[in-house]
Amino acid sequence: MLDALTYAGNLENIARLVEGGRVKFIKGSIAEAADVKTAMKGCEAVFNFAAETHVDRSIQEGGTFIKTDVLGTYTLLRVAHELGIERFVQISTDEVYGSSSGEYFTEASPLRPGNPYAASKCGGDLMGAAFFNTFEVPVVITRSSNNFGPYQHVEKFIPLFITNTIEGKDLPLYGDGKHERDWIYVEDNCAAIELVGTQGTAGEIYNIAVGSSHPNIEVAELILELLGAPKSRIKLIEDRKGHDRAYLMDSSKMGALGWQPRHQFRNALEKTVQWYKDNEDWWRRVKSGAFREYYDTYYKEKLKKGKRYGD
Ligand code: TYD
Numbered sequence: 001m002l003d004a005l006t007y008a009g010n011l012e013n014i015a016r017l018v019e020g021g022r023v024k025f026i027k028g029s030i031a032e033a034a035d036v037k038t039a040m041k042g043c044e045a046v047f048n049f050a051a052e053t054h055v056d057r058s059i060q061e062g063g064t065f066i067k068t069d070v071l072g073t074y075t076l077l078r079v080a081h082e083l084g085i086e087r088f089v090q091i092s093t094d095e096v097y098g099s100s101s102g103e104y105f106t107e108a109s110p111l112r113p114g115n116p117y118a119a120s121k122c123g124g125d126l127m128g129a130a131f132f133n134t135f136e137v138p139v140v141i142t143r144s145s146n147n148f149g150p151y152q153h154v155e156k157f158i159p160l161f162i163t164n165t166i167e168g169k170d171l172p173l174y175g176d177g178k179h180e181r182d183w184i185y186v187e188d189n190c191a192a193i194e195l196v197g198t199q200g201t202a203g204e205i206y207n208i209a210v211g212s213s214h215p216n217i218e219v220a221e222l223i224l225e226l227l228g229a230p231k232s233r234i235k236l237i238e239d240r241k242g243h244d245r246a247y248l249m250d251s252s253k254m255g256a257l258g259w260q261p262r263h264q265f266r267n268a269l270e271k272t273v274q275w276y277k278d279n280e281d282w283w284r285r286v287k288s289g290a291f292r293e294y295y296d297t298y299y300k301e302k303l304k305k306g307k308r309y310g311d
Pocket of ligand 1: 054055056155156157158160173174179180181216240
């Protein structure tokens with residue numbers, strides 16, 4: 001596993017796997033060919049989950065998004081071609097289609113990104129398609145709807161609202177709160193990605209969605225209800241610039257591969273709320289930035305650039 005450990009990277013999340021020898025970890029950037037070569041040597045398949053993903057950050061500053069999501073993907077593809085990688089799974093997002101006003105996007109729908117993050121993901125996807133066409137790199141692209149579940153960074157909507165509720169803070173809801181997202185439980189998304197990795201056809205794109213959207217205000221109210229807090233904690237604030245109303249995708253192609261989501265939204269949200277209640281120490285360290293000490297104390301020596309931890 002190659003990760004740059006930026007502000008969002010947290011080695012604590014995989015420490016058990018690394019220590020148990022199931023994951024080899026390399027600190028490095030997907031935009032640096034030398035790091036990528038070290039990580040990719042001897043691999044059969046590449047799954048590119050690495051990305052700058054937070055829309056609000058991309059509105060503040062889009063440069064890192066272009067570097068990681070476009071140049072990074074290009075660098076991975078180039079090295080994958082050089083090393084003859086047998087499968088390249090590019091993890092993408094429903095945001096590349098832009099906002100839906102009721103229509104369900106298929107894999108053939110046009111790309112209409114509505115913010116710098118979405119545009120940078122389009123760049124990565126198109127580069128993947130180009131490397132398939134030009135060099136026959138066996139690329140498959142997955143486009144997932146909004147994920148939620150354990151270990152999600154607290155900058156994202158659901159963990160932010162759960163942890164703010166527990167901390168007794170207000171919940172900052174953008175605009176009228178009626179923007180909708182089609183939430184997919186992280187385990188359903190991972191099962192779909194694994195299936196595409198093993199059964200997908202090279203050169204194809206696969207939409208991964210549940211097909212049931214929830215307005216943000218409804219999700220906020222449900223979180224408050226699950227934690228026994230009053231609705232008055234919701235604070236409507238100024239809308240996000242260029243805020244996409246909804247993303248809707250047709251995922252019948254995934255259905256044809258044999259995938260369907262196993263988790264129902266309310267149950268999965270209950271499980272997620274419970275996880276954040278049980279792991280307060282984890283998210284408080286993320287919110288305060290203290291999780292970095294873990295890296296400093298235990299891994300600094302072992303994780304010198306390019307070295308595989310566990311070797
Ligand atoms: P987010 O988790 O940032 O995912 P994305 O923008 O990629 O879909 O946001 C999900 C929804 O929640 C989106 O409509 C924006 C909204 N939102 C808020 O209302 N307040 C917040 O503080 C955040 C982070 C998001």
